Amino acid sequence: MKNALVVVASVATVFVFSCKKDKKDNPPAPAAKTQKELIVGKWNLDNSITHSFYHGQDYRDTTRNDGSVAFFLDGKMVSYDKTGAVDDSAAYVLPKDGMLVVYDRTPGDGDTSVIQQLDAHNLKVYNKYTDQNGVDYDEDWTSMTR
Numbered sequence: 001m002k003n004a005l006v007v008v009a010s011v012a013t014v015f016v017f018s019c020k021k022d023k024k025d026n027p028p029a030p031a032a033k034t035q036k037e038l039i040v041g042k043w044n045l046d047n048s049i050t051h052s053f054y055h056g057q058d059y060r061d062t063t064r065n066d067g068s069v070a071f072f073l074d075g076k077m078v079s080y081d082k083t084g085a086v087d088d089s090a091a092y093v094l095p096k097d098g099m100l101v102v103y104d105r106t107p108g109d110g111d112t113s114v115i116q117q118l119d120a121h122n123l124k125v126y127n128k129y130t131d132q133n134g135v136d137y138d139e140d141w142t143s144m145t146r
Contacts, residue, residue, distance in 0.1 A: 035115070036094055038119065041070065042146060043144035043145065043146050046064075046065060047063060047064050047065055048063045048140055052139075053138075054131075054136045055136065067081050071092065091103040098114060098115050099112060099113070099114065099115065100125055112127065114126045121145055122143070122145055124141065124142070124144070126141050128140075
């Protein structure tokens with residue numbers, strides 16, 4: 001009788017430790033979102049830092065922004081003022097990771113920005129405009145959150 005109890009206990013132990021969790025208990029990790037998926041939606045403009053260099057002089061300015069920008073899946077973007085009224089609209093493309101091109105009115109004539117940070121809650125872009133003389137320039141860093 002004692003041997004039978006040991007055998008039953010051994011079989012029960014093997015059975016308990018050989019069970020595996022169902023796959024539904026361990027769902028696969030979600031796929032990483034693309035830049036397009038991350039950028040789509042409404043972003044609150046937080047601040048802009050501008051550095052200008054003209055005629056050998058440096059000028060710096062930090063501006064607190066009160067508006068917002070919305071990016072749509074169809075490649076359109078709309079900016080809103082602090083009251084929520086439409087301020088402007090444009091088209092945008094993401095030609096490769098880390099780049100954002102905004103076309104104001106004419107396709108092919110856009111402003112290219114470098115995406116410095118893009119995640120579910122933060123968007124930071126940098127752009128630089130160089131004057132035709134090749135020396136003077138403006139740089140802008142814009143931070144947005146949602």
